[in-house]
Amino acid sequence: MRVLITGMGGELGTRLAIELGADPGVDAVMGLDIDPPRRRHHAEFHRVDPRDRDRTRSLIREFRPTALVHLGVYEPYARSSPRSAAERTAAGTVSAVTAAVDAGGLDRIIVRSGIEVYGRRRGSPVRPDEQVRPDPTSPFGRELVHVERACVEAGLHAAVPVTLLRFAPLVGPHFPSPLGRYLRTPAVGFSAVADPPFSLLHQQDAAAALLAAVRRPVDGAVNVVGAGAVTASQAARVGRRLPVPVVGPGWWAARRFSELAGAPVPDHVHELLVRGRTADGSRAGERLGVRPRRSTAEVLHELYAWAEVVQLAAPSAEAA
Secondary structure (H helix, E strand, C coil), rough: CEEEECCCCCHHHHHHHHHHHHHCCCCCEEEEEECCCCCCCCCCECCCCCCHHHHHHHHHHHCCCEEEEEEECCCCCCCEEEEHHHHHHHHHHHHHHHHHHHCCCCEEEEEEEHHHHHHCCCCCCCCCCCCCCCCCCCCHHHHHHHHHHHHHHHHHCCCCEEEEECCEEEEECCCCCCHHHHCCEEEEEEECCCCCECCCCHHHHHHHHHHHHHHHCCCCCEECCCCCCCEHHHHHHCCEEEEEEEEEHHHHHHHHHHHHHCCHHHHHHHHHHHEEEEECCHHHHHHHCCCCCCCCCHHHHHHHCCCCCCCCCCCCCCCC
């Protein structure tokens, strides 16, 4: 097996590269991303912007992967601005799947997606399973649907299985998540009208699902969701933050305050706060052979247990 990982520089890509690098059944691992991995691994890595289509395609065709793990899905305000995230996701997806298929030898595609694809229209299922048709209602949700469609079309062309892992919002220590940053602000706004529940997923459980899919690919979508759900006001109390009820136009001020606090709120996170976001993840264990070990509540507690950044004052000349 020769595994190509797009988006290797992120937490999920790094964890997966380490696991696959230690697998005797894997001959080679190569990764691409805008930033290098933060931890050591034995995989080949190339720092390349996904918008550089020529270099991306050249590297992939030369590597000739048998497995493509497409993690090059950039969430707005995670590691990129909304515009850059959308451009990198779109360009990187087309380049990666096209080059991987053209290289010959591809036998599986694994894709990072999200339950944002189901949307939150009025009357839509509260806990959609994999049989519910995607109907995104946020820019990030629509981007994920485009990624899924491009990969499915490539899989049909190459006659290989395409595993679409639809993750609940990823939150955890050291993970670049706009929702995680928002929940750690001093004051957490919540919908005074509904305060709907949402589910979470820890990055380690997401990485375990990716590894299982590489080893045991399935053709189709799989929801991967931590058990249970919480509301924004409950999360604020767990983290000893100030819960602030917000209604209607007040969300503009709440989002502005959060942005000034270093936690911009993209549209899909705002949608989660006012409409909720959960999904039925009961099939993950059956289809992948693994299921999330941490519940949503446990993910939340671990997020808040993560130590705050403490600024240390430089020693004075007298102290020196």
